[in-house]
Amino acid sequence: MSLRPDAPHLRHWPQRLPRSLALPETTLWQNLEVTASRYPGKAATLFMGRTLSYAELRASAERLAGWMQAQGVGRGDRVALFLQNSPQFLIAFYAAMRCDAVVVPVNPMNRVEEFGHYITDPETRLVVCGADGAAVVVQANAALPPAQRLRAVLVARYADLLPAQPEPDLDLPPALQAWLYADPALPAECAGTPVVRWQEAMSQAQVPDAPSRAQPDDLALLPYTSGTTGLPKGCMHTHRSLMPNVVGGALWSHGGAETVSLAVVPMFHITGMLYGVLGPVWTGATQVILPRWDRELAGRLISRHGVTHWTCIPTMLIDLLASPRLDVCDLSSLRYLSGGGAAMPQAVAERLRERFGLTFAEGYGLTETAAPSHANPPERAKLQCLGMPLFDVDSRVVDPDTLQEMPLGEVGEIVTEGPMVFQGYWRHPEATQAAFVHIDGKRFFRTGDLGRMDEEGYFFLTDRLKRMINASGFKVWPSEVELLLYRHPAVAEACVIAARDEYRGETVKAVVVLRPEAVGQVSEAELVSWAHGHMAAYKAPRQVQFVEALPKSGSGKVMWRLLQDQERQRGAG
Template sequence: MPVPADRPHLTHWPKRLPPDLVLPETSLWFNLEASAQRYPDRAAYLFFGHPLTFRELHRQAEALAGWLQAQGVGKGDRVALFLQNCPQFIVAFYAVVRANAVVVPVNPMNRVDEFGHYITDPDTKVVITSADLAAIVAEADARLPEAQRLRATVVTRYGDYLGDEAAADPALAPPPSIDAWLRASPALPAGCTPLAEALAAGLAPSPHTAGPDDMALLPYTSGTTGLPKGCIHTHRTLMANVVGGSLWGFASAETVSLGVVPFFHITGMLYGVLSPVWSGATVVILPRWDRDLAGRLISHHRVSHWTCIPTMIIDLFASPNYRSFDLSSLRYLSGGGAAMPQAVAERLQTEFGLTFAEGYGLTETAAPSHANPPERAKLQCLGMPIFGVDARVVDPVTFEELPVGEVGEIVTNGPMVFKGYWKHPGATEAAFIELPAVPGQKFFRTGDLGRMDDEGYFFITDRLKRMINASGYKVWPSEVELLMYRHPAVAEACIIGTQDAYRGETVKAVIVLRQEARGQTTEQDILDWAREHMAAYKAPKIVEFVEALPKSGTGKVMWRLLQDKERERRESAGR
C-alpha cells in the first residue's frame, strides 16, 4: 500500500509496530486490577529497597477509595495530589480513579500563594499531601471562604514506606540529607487525617463505574495570560499513550524503570504511574534527583528503562564517580523537555552503546504525540507522529499547510489529545482549528514553531507561545508576573527568558520599583522574596531594575521587545 503524501513518516515506521492502536474499552483502574491478578507478588514499586507489590498496591488503593467516598467524594469529583515521587502517590492516584473521581496533580514546589488556585479552580474536595507540605495546604485553605474549603486533607510521611531501619545494602541508602527529609515528622495542622488512619479504617468502596470517556485527570498548564488552566483528560485519552508508550519503548513485565521524572508532571505520570501498571513493570522510585544515587540505583536494580530530561544525563556524566556505575542494563533511554546536546548524545553512544530517543508532547497531549523510534532516531529531533497521530505544519495566521522544510506552527490530531480546558470554553475553542485538507477533524494548536523533513520527522525551531523552558520545566511569564506584583516594592514587572549554561533557559525579571522603594530595595531582596513565594523553578534567577517598561499604544507591555533585547545582549556578550 502506498504511503500517503501527508504521512511520509510511515515509510520509516518501525516494522515491529502497528501504525494505529485498538484501545481497551476500560478505565485506568482496570489496569491495576489486571496486574494485581497477573503479578500479585511482583514489586510494582521499589522505594530505597522496600517493595510495594501489585497485590498490596491494589489493597491499599481500594481501602483509600472507600475512605474517600465516605468523605463525600463522588463520581467526577476532584482530589488533588500534592506529593513528591513516592509509593503513596501511586496508592493515592489509583484510589482516586477507583472512587470514580478525578486526579489533580499539583507540583510540590508550589507555595501558599499559588496553591489556593488548585483548591478553588477545580473545586477540589480532598487533598492528599506529605507532612512537610501540609502547612501549605492548611494555610491556603484557611484563606478561602468557608464554602470553597476542602472537606478533608490526608497526610503521609515519606518515611512511612521506608520501614524502621536503614537499607541493609549501602547502595540503596539515600544520602543523609535526603534520608533526614524522608524521615522528618513535622507537627501536622489541626484536622488532618494520617494516611495510615484512612487505610486502617477498612472502608470498602462502592462499585467502580468510571468508563473510558469519563474524566480521569486534570493536570494544570498555563497559557500566555492568566492563571494555570486544567487540561481535561479522560481514561481513553490517557490509555492511548499508556498502551502506545509501552509498545514503543519495548516495555513488559520484565521491565525495570527509574522513576525520577516528577509524577505530578504529565511525562512522569505516564511513564512512572500509568504505563508500568499496565505492563506489570517495576519502577524504582527516586523522589529527588541525586546523580550518584541515580547511578547506584541503576546499577543495583539493573534498570532497563529510563525516561529523563537531558540535564539529568549531563549531571550524571559530571559526577566524579560516573565510571563506577554499571549502566549495562539500560536498553531504552528516552525523554524530552529540552534538546539533547550532540556531544552528550555521542558520548552515550560511544561509551555505553545507548541511543537517546527524544520525544515531544504537551500536557494537552498526555505526553508524547511524537517520538523517535530507537532503531532510527535523529538527534535534536522531536521524532515522528506516533500511533494514530496526524501532525501538520501550518501558517500560524492563515492555517494553510506548509510544504516540507518550511517553518510554521505544529498542529496535532490524535487519540491522546485532551478534551479542552476546564472552565475555559473560549480558550478551548481557540486551541483547536480545522484544516481545509482534513474536513471534520479538529487539530490542536501546540503553539510551537517547527518544520517537518522529507522523511516525516519533526523539528522544533521556536515558540509561538510565550514560554520559558528551564531544564524541562515550563515557566509561564504571565503567572510569575502576577505573583511578582504581590511584592510591596514592585510597581511593574515583565518576565523574560535568558540563556543559562546548565538549565538552557532561566527566568529574568525586569522590574520597575515603586517610587518609595527606590534605593531601599535591592535585586537580592527581590530574589529572596521570590524564592519564598513561588516554586523554585519559576522564581527569577536574575533581576534588572529599569525606570519604565516599553509599552504599545494600547498600554500593553512590549515583552517581545525586552526578550529580543535580552537575546541580542547575550549574543553580543558571547562573541
C-alpha cells in the same frame, strides 16, 4: 482513525509496530485490577529498600478508596495529589480512580499563595499531600471562604512505606534521609477541615462494597498547564484519551512486565504521570522510585536494580555524566533511554553512544496531548529531533496566521490531531476554542510551538511561538543558540534570552552555568568571542552572564520565562 496515506513518516515507520492501535474500552482502575490479578506477587515499586507488590498496591488503593468515599468523594469529584514521587502517589491515584473521581496533580513546589488556586478552580474535595507540604495545604485552605474549603486533608509521611531504618549500604544523602523520615506535628483540623494522617486513614477504612462504575469517556485527570497568560488552566483528560499513550508507550519502547524503570521525573508532571503512574501499571513493570533528583543516588539505583528503561529530562543525563563517580556506576542494564522537555545537546548524545552504546530517543508532547504526540523510534532515532507522529496521530506544520501547510523544511506552527488530545480547558470555553483549528475536516490542537518537518516526516522544534529574538530584523531562535553553546567545553548549561539593545532593538544574551573546572578560568568575553567564531554573527550572544544554577521547574525544565522577565525588569530600571 484515518491518516494521510502520503504522510512521509509512514515510509520509515518501524516494521515491528502497527500503525494504528486497538485500544481497550476500559478504565485506569481496571488496568490495575487486571495487572494485580496477573502478577500479584511481582514488585510494582522499589522505594529505598521497601518493595510494594501489585497485590499490595491494589489492596492499599481499595482501602484508601473506602476512606475517601467516607469523606464524600464520589464519581467526578476532584482529588488533588500534592506529593513527591512515592508509593503513596500511586496508591492515592488509584484510590481516586476506584472512587470514579478525578485526579488533580499539583507541583509539590507550590507555595501557599499558589496552592489555593488548585482548591478553588477545580473545586477540589480532598487533598492528599506529603508531610513536607501539609503546612502549605492547611494555610491555603484556611485562607479560603468556608464554602470553598476542603472536606479533608490526608497527610502521608513518606517513611510510612519505608523500612524503620534506611538500608545502610544505600547511602542516602543526609538531606534526603532527613526529609523522608521527618515527622512534623500536625493540627487535628484546619478551619473546620479534618487533617488526617495516612496510617490513621488506612486503619479506619473499609474496602468499598460497590464496584467502580466509571466509563472510558469519564473525566479521569485534570493536570494544570501554565500557558502564556493568566492563571494555570486544567487540561481535561478522560480514561479514553489517556489510554493511547499508556498502550502505545509500551509498544514503542519495547516495554513489558520484565521492564524495570527509574521513576524520577516528577509524577505530578504529565510525563512522570504517564511513565511513572499509568504505563507501568498497564504492563506490570517494576519501577524504582526516586523522589528527588540526586545523580549519585540515581547511578547507584540503576546499578543495584538493573534498570532497563529510563525516561528523563536531558538535564538529568547531563548532570549524571558530569559526576566524578560515574566510573563506579554500572549502566549496562539500560536498554531504552528517552525523554523530552528540551533538546539533548549533540555532544552529550554522542558521549552516551560512544561510552555506553545508548541512543537517547527524544520525544515531544504537551500536557494537552497526555505527554508524547511524537517520538523517535529507538532503532532509527535522530539527534535533537522530536521524532515522528505516534500511532494514529496526524501532525502538520502550518503558517500560524493563514493555517496553510508549510513546505517541507519550512518553519511554522505544529498542529496535532489524535486520540490522546485533551477534551479542552476546564471551564475555559474561550481558551478551548482558541486552542483548536479545523483543517481538512479534522480538529487540530495548536501547540504554540514552532517547528519544521524534514523529508522523512521527522519533526524538529525551532522554539515556542512567543519565544523569539528579533535582532535588527533577524529572527533568532534561542534553543538553536543554546545547542550551539553546549559545544563549548566549559559550558554545563545555558539559557538564551533577549536583552534590550538601543541599536538592534533586541540582542542575544546567554545565561550560563560553567563546569566546575572552568569556573574562574573562562571569562564572559572569551565565551562571547568563541560564540562569534562558531555561529552566525546575528545569533551569537553579545552578552553573557555566569550564574551558579539556572532556575528550573519541578519537572526539571529551565524556566526561561523567569530569566526573560528578570532581564526586562533590569532593562526598564
